[in-house]
Amino acid sequence: MKTSKFWRLFTFCVSGILLIVGMASAVAQIAQYRFSALKIELLPQVPFGVLAIANTGSVPLDFKVRVQHWQQRETGEDELHLLPPNSLELVAFPNLLHLPVGGRAEIRIRHRFPAPEVERTYRLLVAEILPAPQGPSSETRLVTVHSLPVFIKPAVIRRQGQLLNAQVQQGTLQMTLRNQGNVHIEADQIKVRGLAQNGQRLFEVRPQREYVLAGVTRPLMPMPLPQDQCAAVRTLQIVLDVVANPPATQVEQPTGVCR
Template identity: 90%
Template sequence: MSTAQTAQYRLSALKIELAPQEPFTVLAIANTGNVPLDFKVRVQQWQQRATGEDELHLLPANSLELVAFPNLLHLPVGGRAEIRLGHRLPAADVERTYRLLVAEIPPAPQGIGSETRLVTVHSLPVFIKPAVIRRQGQLLNAQVQQGTLQMTVSNRGNVHIEADQITVRGLAENGQRLFELRPQREYVLAGVTRPLMPMPLPQDQCAAVRTLQIVLDIAAHPPTTQIERPTGVCR
């Protein structure tokens, strides 16, 4: 009978941002488990459709657009390694977006009765900032149905928006704050208008909610929308 293991390792970052004046960085990876690990590193171009779906295309191994080195890593138990990431691209008007794939290479089977191991792939967003940053966005089509909030974000700036930059507050009749929460992290790339995943609302005081206030905190005067007397806050 075979048993299953899951490798344990830690990355020093879950998002990477580069700039024209800071074109290089280092991502550290540490093996915190009790088995040796091997990884393959690749870079993908990343775009989004209006429906919110990602479009990903692997860069050729010899591409100099965005370079990750080394492409193969071996980490003994307790070992640590660094992935160097950099570009030589000129400053652009719009943020360039990529995904860094750090994929565990499954170990070779050792024969009947050997242990099997679940392998993982991390897909880290990589952003190359433009020379001048313009943050501009709008909240659209916010509505509540069956205990969930649905909304669309229109990114009219030249850098990405993160969904957890949105604050949702449930307010009572007298303005008392009943709850405050943020959506799970999603990305809306520059120039894209896309719906976010439906967001469950707290149910313990749902009947007392008289206003839903939604703030997109990306500027000094953040875009704000309110749903008055919302129906459907309670499931």
């Protein structure tokens, strides 16, 4: 099913934004709101959840809610298809919200399928609806559509992944993640440690969050490494921390990881 022109325009928006601020002129009214969660996970025994939105700004707000089916290609790109409004695959209700100043509303989410063998994945789109312009001098606000991941867990969860092709180029770590389990992996579950010649840990950092869905192998976004002690780094130890006692990948850097 093809997405409408309106929704195609916004599906590129970054997931997991907790706060969006829309501003007008120098004495602008400010639209502020907060979500109660950055992702929704539904369990077989609890097939429903709630996402709350609180209006913390100075103007009333209206939102439209839609659901997308979410998959990933082997090349890493997301593949998104809007579910029809009458679909019972994953229900988000209500699909229109009005929040007065200081108000709070809840979106109730429910699925109607038996527990899957492999995690089902969706995106919940929450878009602010702008009020109609009141004239040529009307204020303009910047708005964004939020794309929040929704995961329907299998009855039996298997977490398994493998890091491939890890290498450092000009101070940046590049690597590929293969998800061999039946649930998603988040890139910030990876620990990257910089070790000195004597094994001393100089830093430990994590990539920014991005998702690799079950059965997918995809390159992660390049990760800049800390530069303050880069010349002393001789080994990068990379751990995918999704199972007990995970194996570590080693990248030897005899001359450090500086640019």
